[in-house]
Amino acid sequence: MALLLCVASLLLALSGGALLPTQPRDANYWALVREYRSSIRGAPERLAAMPQEEIRLAVDGAVGSRAADAADLRAAAVMHSEAWYRAVTSRDASASFHVAQAERLLDAAVRIEPKQLVFAIRWVDVMMGLSLELNQHGTAKLLAGSAVRLQDTSPARLRALSYYREGLSFEHHAGTRSRRLTASSIAMRAEVDDADIKWWAAAAGQYQHALELDPTFHSAALHLGRVRMLQRKGEDAARLFAQAERSDDPREVYLALLLGGSLDERAGRFDAAELKYREALRRYPAGQAAPLALSQLLSRTAREAEARAVLAAALNPARGRLVEPLWTYLRPARIDLGYLAGLLDELRVEVLR
Amino acid sequence: MKGAALLLAAFVIAAQQQTFRSEADAVRVDALVTDGGRPIAGLTAADFVVTDNGLPQKIDAIAIEDVPLSMMLALDASDSMRGRPFEDLKEAASAAIALLLPVDRVAVLTFSEQLRWIAPWSGARDRAGAAVKTLRAGGGTSLADAAYAALTLRDEQPGRRSLALIFSDGTDTASWLPESIVAEKAGRFDGVVFAVVLGNEGNNSLMHRSGIQLLREEWSSLAGRQLLLELADTTGGEVYREATAARLKETFTRIVKEFRTRYLLTYTPSDKSAGWHGIEVKLKSGNGRIRARRGYSR
Numbered sequence: 001m002a003l004l005l006c007v008a009s010l011l012l013a014l015s016g017g018a019l020l021p022t023q024p025r026d027a028n029y030w031a032l033v034r035e036y037r038s039s040i041r042g043a044p045e046r047l048a049a050m051p052q053e054e055i056r057l058a059v060d061g062a063v064g065s066r067a068a069d070a071a072d073l074r075a076a077a078v079m080h081s082e083a084w085y086r087a088v089t090s091r092d093a094s095a096s097f098h099v100a101q102a103e104r105l106l107d108a109a110v111r112i113e114p115k116q117l118v119f120a121i122r123w124v125d126v127m128m129g130l131s132l133e134l135n136q137h138g139t140a141k142l143l144a145g146s147a148v149r150l151q152d153t154s155p156a157r158l159r160a161l162s163y164y165r166e167g168l169s170f171e172h173h174a175g176t177r178s179r180r181l182t183a184s185s186i187a188m189r190a191e192v193d194d195a196d197i198k199w200w201a202a203a204a205g206q207y208q209h210a211l212e213l214d215p216t217f218h219s220a221a222l223h224l225g226r227v228r229m230l231q232r233k234g235e236d237a238a239r240l241f242a243q244a245e246r247s248d249d250p251r252e253v254y255l256a257l258l259l260g261g262s263l264d265e266r267a268g269r270f271d272a273a274e275l276k277y278r279e280a281l282r283r284y285p286a287g288q289a290a291p292l293a294l295s296q297l298l299s300r301t302a303r304e305a306e307a308r309a310v311l312a313a314a315l316n317p318a319r320g321r322l323v324e325p326l327w328t329y330l331r332p333a334r335i336d337l338g339y340l341a342g343l344l345d346e347l348r349v350e351v352l353r
Numbered sequence: 354m355k356g357a358a359l360l361l362a363a364f365v366i367a368a369q370q371q372t373f374r375s376e377a378d379a380v381r382v383d384a385l386v387t388d389g390g391r392p393i394a395g396l397t398a399a400d401f402v403v404t405d406n407g408l409p410q411k412i413d414a415i416a417i418e419d420v421p422l423s424m425m426l427a428l429d430a431s432d433s434m435r436g437r438p439f440e441d442l443k444e445a446a447s448a449a450i451a452l453l454l455p456v457d458r459v460a461v462l463t464f465s466e467q468l469r470w471i472a473p474w475s476g477a478r479d480r481a482g483a484a485v486k487t488l489r490a491g492g493g494t495s496l497a498d499a500a501y502a503a504l505t506l507r508d509e510q511p512g513r514r515s516l517a518l519i520f521s522d523g524t525d526t527a528s529w530l531p532e533s534i535v536a537e538k539a540g541r542f543d544g545v546v547f548a549v550v551l552g553n554e555g556n557n558s559l560m561h562r563s564g565i566q567l568l569r570e571e572w573s574s575l576a577g578r579q580l581l582l583e584l585a586d587t588t589g590g591e592v593y594r595e596a597t598a599a600r601l602k603e604t605f606t607r608i609v610k611e612f613r614t615r616y617l618l619t620y621t622p623s624d625k626s627a628g629w630h631g632i633e634v635k636l637k638s639g640n641g642r643i644r645a646r647r648g649y650s651r
Contacts, residue, residue, distance in 0.1 A: 258529075288467060289529035292498055296534055299505060299541075311505050315462070315470040322467050326529055327493070338432075339493065 026058030033076045037351055039320065044082035052097055059101050063108040070113035075351040077105040081127060082344055088134050089341075099127070099139055103146060110153075115248065121150055121157055123347060125165075126331070130343050133335060160214040167206030167223060172332040174199030203227050218247035222256055229263055237263055251325040251349040254284040258293060258326065265293075270301055286352055288314060289326040323348050378625060379413065380405070382618045383514060383545045383589055384634050384645035385611065392614035393641050404633045405622045414619040421456040422516060422612065423474065423508035423544075424449070428485075429521040430463040431494040438551065438598035439490045442520065445601035446485045449518065450478050452609045458508055461485060464499035465492030466527040474508050496521050497528035497580055501535045504542045504584075515544025516612050517590075518605065519581060522551040532580040539587040540629065540650035545615075546590040547608045548581035551598055589646040627651050 029050065036043035047055070062068045062076070080102035087095035106123055109116040124146050131140040151158045207224035210217050225240030241263070244256035261276030277294040281287070291314035298307035328334070328346040335343070382403065386393045398412040426446055434442060450459055459481045461472035471488070472481040503517045539546065585592045593604050622630065634645040 288495075288498075292501070292529050295505065296501060296530055296538075299538065300534075304505075308505055308509075311502060312470065312473075315468050315502060315506075317469045317471050324466070327466055327527060 026054070026061050029055060029058035029076075030072065033072050033079060036079045037072070037075045044079055044086060047079055047083045048086060048092075048094065052094070055097075055101060059104055063104050066112060068108065068112060070109045070116050071351070073105045073109035073112070074116060074119055077102040077109070077123065078344070078347045078351050080105065081123070081347065084139075085130070085134075085341060085344060088136055095136070096139070099142070102127075103142075117150070117154055118157070118248075119347075119350060121154060121161065122350075124150065125161060126343055126346055129331065129335075130340060133340055156214040157217065160210040160217050160220065163206045163210040163213070164217065164220050164223075167203050167210065167220070168330060168332055170199055170203035170206060171223060171227060172330050172336070174203055175330070175333070200227055200231055204231070218244045218249065218252045222252050222259075225256070226259055229259065234263055234267065249350055250284045250352075251328065251346070254280045254287060254290065254325045254349075255329060257283065258290055261293060265297060270297065273297055284325065284349070284352075286319075286322055286324075287326070288322050288324045323352065325349050378621050379619050380622055380630075380632075380649060381514075381543050382620075382632060382634060382645050383612075383615045384618060384643055385589070385615045386636065386641050386643050388641045392611065394614070396616060396636075398618070400636055400638065401616075401618060402635045402637055403618060403620055405620070406624055406626075406630050407633075408623055410620040410622060412618050412620050414617075416617045416619075417615070418613055420617055421458070421513045422453065422609075423458045423460075423510065423513045424453065424609070425460045425462065425503050425507065425515070425517045426450075426481075426485075427462045427464065427499050427503040427517065427519040428488070429465075429494060429496070429499075430488055430490045430492075431465045431522070432491050433494070433522050433524075434490040434551075438522070439488070441598035441601050443485050443488060445520075445605040447482050448602045449605040449609050450482050450485070452606060453478055458510065458513070460506065460508070462499060462502055462506065463488060464495050464502075465490070466495055467492065468495060468499055468502050470502075470506065474510070493527035494521065494525055495528040496525040497530050497532050497535050499528075500546075500580060500584060501530050501538060504535070504538050504546075507542065507544060514612075514615075514617055515542070516609070517542075517544055517546045518549070518608055519546065519584070520549045520551070520601070520605075521581070525580075532583075535580060536583045536587065537650070539584045540648065542588060543649070544588065545612070545646070546581075546584040546588045547612075548585050548590070548592045549601065549604055549608075550581060550592060550594050551601070552596065587647050589644050591644070625651065 032043050032046055032050075059076075062073060080098040084095050084098035084102065086092070087098060102123075106116070106120045110120050124143050128140055128143045128147070131137070131143060147158065204224060204227045207220045207227065210220035211224065214220075221240045222244040225237045225244060228234075228240060229237040238260060241256040241260035244252050245260070247253055247256075257276045257280035261273045261280065264270075264273035264276060274294065274297055277290055277297060280290040281294060284290070291310050295307045295311040295314070298304070298310065323345045327342060328349060331343060331346065334340070384401075386396060394417075396415075398415045401412060401415070403410045403412060426449065428442060428446060430439070446461070453459055455476065457478075458474050458476050459472070459478060460470070460474045461481050461484055463469050463471055472484040475481065499521075500519055503519055507515050507517070579592075582592050584590070591608075593608070595601060595604055618634070624630070629648055629650055631648040632646055634643050636643065
């Protein structure tokens with residue numbers, strides 16, 4: 001017995017411990033992905049520091065498995081997208097590696113869970129836009145190829161997307177032109193400039209086309225709802241926000257509740273508004289606009305102590321960096337303001353738990 | 354005997370209710386009195402005339418230096434402040450904090466797109482100062498949201514006078530709240546708002562606003578005016594425009610020093626109706642310039 005133990009110890013020593021049960025080699029990678037899903041701190045930087053071979057093995061394992069979690073795959077793709085952005089802006093050669101991993105992960109997510117196709121299309125759209133802004137034409141061409149592949153699987157959504165993008169441009173343009181509107185109100189006076197009217201109408205037209213082509217395009221419903229609200233067509237707006245609330249995308253649901261709540265508040269339906277703001281906060285606790293909206297409503301309705309408590313909790317610096325869906329609402333605005341990194345927040349919101 | 358006890362109890366309860374009502378109803382007005390730009394000292398309640406909705410009021414109390422101060426600093430930490438201007442801002446904030454007395458309290462709020470309450474209310478000036486030193490600039494500007502937060506998160510400790518000092522380099526790009534709502538909040542804030550603006554105020558072109566008007570009535574007084582001007586005007590404060598960040602330290606310290614020369618007048622209004630109450634403060638002598646809040650909302 002003693003001899004057997006001796007031999008076993010020798011073999012163990014010679015194997016460098018390889019015979020012992022070990023952590024799976026991809027455990028670090030997936031731990032990072034899960035951390036990324038719950039908090040916005042630091043994960044993309046740590047991913048950038050991880051050996052590419054370790055990353056490739058982890059991704060190989062996931063894309064080859066039918067048991068992988070589609071939500072984790074999606075989150076990993078967004079994490080690689082952030083790593084890609086950092087690599088591009090710091091002129092690091094790893095940029096193409098990260099975007100390739102992101103594509104592989106999203107392909108796998110769609111295979112496992114077909115409804116992830118909607119997210120994959122959004123990813124391609126955001127990344128193509130960002131690539132062009134960053135003069136990464138090689139990446140843009142690669143992504144254009146992905147778009148062509150997706151065309152076969154969701155032709156209606158791809159066609160609707162081009163109208164949606166036009167709608168975003170008009171909506172952004174109308175917002176920057178409208179002096180009264182840009183002071184946050186629909187208008188300080190009842191009438192709106194003729195110049196304003198045509199831009200809002202143009203935005204509405206594009207979103208309307210998008211919805212006709214794809215009635216499940218909740219983003220188009222959300223944006224058309226806001227435009228209708230600004231055109232003082234409250235009933236249309238409420239119906240469109242209700243539609244957007246049925247989305248699987250937490251970002252769209254949050255914004256629909258926030259905007260729908262503000263519509264109620266404007267109409268003096270304070271109880272209904274409060275319910276919507278609270279629901280927005282519950283559905284996506286990592287925002288800032290919903291607690292602000294709720295706080296000011298509580299303050300207006302003489303519940304100052306509650307207003308203060310909601311606000312103080314929202315502004316606690318321990319929350320870290322927030323990803324507020326409102327800031328991702330208008331992609332052209334983000335580009336105009338030069339906040340290119342912020343374009344990825346549109347994807348980031350969707351993967352946070 | 355039982356009847357007398359009941360009568361006494363009723364009298365005590367009524368007295369307590371009266372006291373409670375008068376504390377809750379009291380209106381405090383911070384008034385700066387100057388002559389040729391220099392604060393006038395040594396005035397008493399008898400020197401002032403205060404009207405509330407046009408009705409003359411009896412001044413219950415007047416105080417000046419001996420009322421502890423609660424100072425909220427709301428600082429713009431957006432992308433446009435990067436570099437030397439941000440270092441100048443931090444220096445200015447530190448200098449303002451250093452002027453506080455041991456009885457005073459301070460809180461610091463920063464805003465880019467995101468608002469952060471980096472130093473909640475405390476008498477620990479070194480903690481607030483340390484928090485300011487670690488600040489970094491980056492991101493958009495949620496000015497209206499920050500102004501709302503500065504007014505809402507006022508110090509709740511009683512018996513203090515509130516100063517909100519809001520600094521921005523101007524253009525709001527990310528707030529959710531409409532300016533009209535924030536301006537309306539100022540009517541319910543019994544402190545004073547001072548604003549310091551760096552450079553020219555932008556055209557306030559916004560990308561992310563809710564696009565709503567939450568108040569049913571038109572807030573026409575805001576048309577063409579800037580939010581900070583409205584807040585300062587409503588509360589009896591001032592807006593300082595500086596061309597360069599190098600002047601911020603001088604401006605911040607001037608604001609704190611000047612605030613201590615203001616008179617705090619307290620009165621119980623004869624008219625307690627709900628709604629807006631316009632306040633006017635004058636000197637009986639007619640000399641001097643007075644800067645005080647325009648009114649309040651009940």
